[in-house]
Amino acid sequence: MSDDGVTIEFLSRDKLSSHALEDKLELVIEKVKDDAVLVLEEGWTPEEKRTLITNAMEQVDDDFPGIEFMGLDSGQTRLDKARNLVYDKLFDEKARRGLTIVGNSRVMEKIKEERDAVSFLAKLESEKE
């Protein structure tokens, strides 16, 4: 985080697709621990989100309380599921439509999440407890 603001970093799908999941998680958590908020141009599967939570929990200490994250992936409709299945079977890759936003839980507050809209308040360094 800078002196008077929050760094919000956008990572493109192309950049992310070049990383294996474990590398991607390492990159994400490293930046989040440094108080950046990341906007990833891809949706994550429930299994990947589970791994994200597990990895974040394993790194929690007195200085790093963990993460907040939000998803604009939905993936809940039948069309989404059918699309994912086609991508999985034909192209051997996840469809990954959507966005994932990840940040340090001491930076992100007042999270509001719906399937198609998300918002949060980024707390400045001077406001952190």
Added chain:
Amino acid sequence: MSGVKTMIGRLKKLISDLFSSTEQDDISIGLYGPPNAGKSTLANQISKDLTGEEMSDVSEVPHETRAVEKKEQVTLEAEDGRTIDMNLLDMPGISTNVDFQDFTEHGLEEDESKDRAKEATKGIVEAIKYLDDVDACLVIFDSTEDPYTQVNVTIIGNLEAKDIPILILANKTDLEGADPSRVRDAFPQHPVLEVSAKEGENIDKLYEEIIERLS
């Protein structure tokens, strides 16, 4: 002589295998949800009803349950005689962060808060690992809170991916501000039962649903 012993050994193993393949294993039912949704209150309600004993500590302080609490061989019997033998698993509440400062705000000393935070993070990892091992799940939400969170989406999504039967419970219906319809709207693909674990409301209906879906 050794040939006879070997043959007897094989015979014993064969009988043992036959038994284990025909014996009905107990069904492991996991109680999942975010912290303070009322999992342990519900676990105690079920355990007390069916065994006469409580199984978990309950507290207003988040992450009171920091390790998986088990109550084995809990038998649920329906009026029509159908029974289910269950292993109840009260899971630590899953969250994406555990800040020791939250515990100090509840009056705990700093050292105690830090220890509690460490235990809570281990508990969350343990609960997540158990997602692979349960046969069915009661997913419990606080009806006064917004249910559409990534934690809840992640729990439900992982259970769906493994085809594990889910019954969602919209808990705390006794509280002012409870709105179970939000739970239904957030997860329309699953059945939702409104309950108050604290007041014991609709728990009989829960037992009927468990028998109906799992027996």
